[in-house]
Amino acid sequence: MKKIIYPLSISIIGGIVALLIHNLNFDHNLSSKNIFPENKMVNISFDPNSISESSTNIDFTVAAEKTINSVVHVKNTSVSSGPSSVWDYFNNNQNNRTRVGMGSGVIVSKDGYIITNNHVIEEATTIEITTNNNKSYTANLIGADEVADIAVLKIDSKETFPYIRFANSDQTKIGEWVLAVGNPYNLTSTVTAGIISAKSRDLNDYDSKNQSFIQTDAAVNSGNSGGALVNTSGDLIGINTAITSGTGGFVGYSFAVPSNVARKIFEDIIEFGNVQKGLLGVTGFGLNSRNANELNINLTEGFYVNDVEPTMGAAMAGIKKGDVILSLDNLKIAKFSDLSGYLSTKRPGDEILVGLTRDNNKLKLKVVLEKNENIDFYGMQIKNMSKEELEILDLDYGVKVLNHRNNTLYRMGINPGYIITEINGEAVKNTSEIKKFKNNIKISQITFVSPDGEKEKLIFE
DSSP, rough: OHHHHHHHHHHHHHHHHHHHHHHHHOOTTTTGGGSSSTTTTOOOOOOTTTTOOGGGGOOHHHHHHHHHHGGGEEEEEEEEEEEESSSHHHHTOOOOEEEEHHHHHHOOOOEEEEEEEEETTTSSEEEEEEESOOEEEEEEEEEEEEETTEEEEEOOOSSEEEEEEOGGGGGGOOTEEEEEOOOOOGGOOEEEEEEEEEEEEEOOTTTOOOOOOEOSSSSSOOGGTOEEOOOTTSSSSEEEEEOSSSSSSSSSOOOEHHHHHHHHHHHHHHHHHHHOOOOOOOOEEEOOOOHHHHHHHHHHHHHHEEEEESSSHHHHHOOOOOOOEEEEEEEEEHHHHHHHHHTTOOOOOOOOEEEEETEEEEEEEEEOOEEEEEEEETTTTEOOOOOHHHHHOOOOOOEEEEEEHHHHHTTTTTTTTTTEEETEEEEOOOOOGGGGEEEEHHHHHHHEEEESSSSSEEOOO
């Protein structure tokens, strides 16, 4: 027993002595001093009272319950004729083939009007709608806008349907919670959640379609095209339209046509039978650091006016080449898609307030929008020309290329500002004459005149 007590006592006494020595030499005020080396202070901001919003209970159930019965499955059946084998091809035998496409749609009125994507019902022979309670109906195509990829359908029934009301998509904010509601593959309505990742998103800077999407990270797959993007109140802020994916599946980014654009197209089709598009009467581009330096402009956001149509509203109001548009109706314009997206919600005859800067002076001008007589042809956006424009180039007729997304023409040097004077050897005097060449007529040649007055003829084989 003594052999155990003796070494234990020695250990306890040694520990006490070590503790006394440590207390005599340790600076107890060290905790109040800067523990970082001199001149290496790290400044941080900390609010102990801050509560993360993620800790609050965000309830999606109300929005889901309000919307799932208003989002329908859209089945598109089309019949086309053509050879189905090599034997049929060489013997010129034509057989009917049936193609079935599927997507989603959103009921927006109690009498059964539906908004969906144009690509969901394109070339449809018959359209079948299936609601969330598995009832099926025939639907009729009322009208469509190929550029915005929006179509309007009407259910062939006198029943009263649940519908989603429109919200003001201009009031949505980046970071706001949203729900994507679809009815893919006839599995009844499905709901996914996410946030708004970006607004006024253009997927192609050179696309004449003037896209201006709401971007979200809510999962949207191919069968959800034409479905609803709603806020947490269950109101419609967009029509889900596109995804970015190498595989065809959702990978983190999806895009919706803003509800303000979809609602305006819907109202135009119902009231006028077609889409009424108003033009400001300017051409140009969004500013960034690179082109701002080239132009010697102390701005990196806004729409730079490169040209003004002499007979349209912008010129009449006093807008000039070199102006930078910063707002429309007090809505900030940072890039081209902001401008095109807002104008997509307006009609000819509407008056808008344009905020701009000129020579470091800020101005606000009222502009009346004009009717859009431009036309898309062969990947180009074409406009009519004034007499003054034709006289400058010493031309009797022609139509002007505003922009294009045709890579073949781009490689051949055909840029915005070129004039089309002939197609297949026939004179082209206005955009209405181009329409006949859009109806499956093979284009063999197009004659252009450059802004410098040089004639160029492209021959297509």
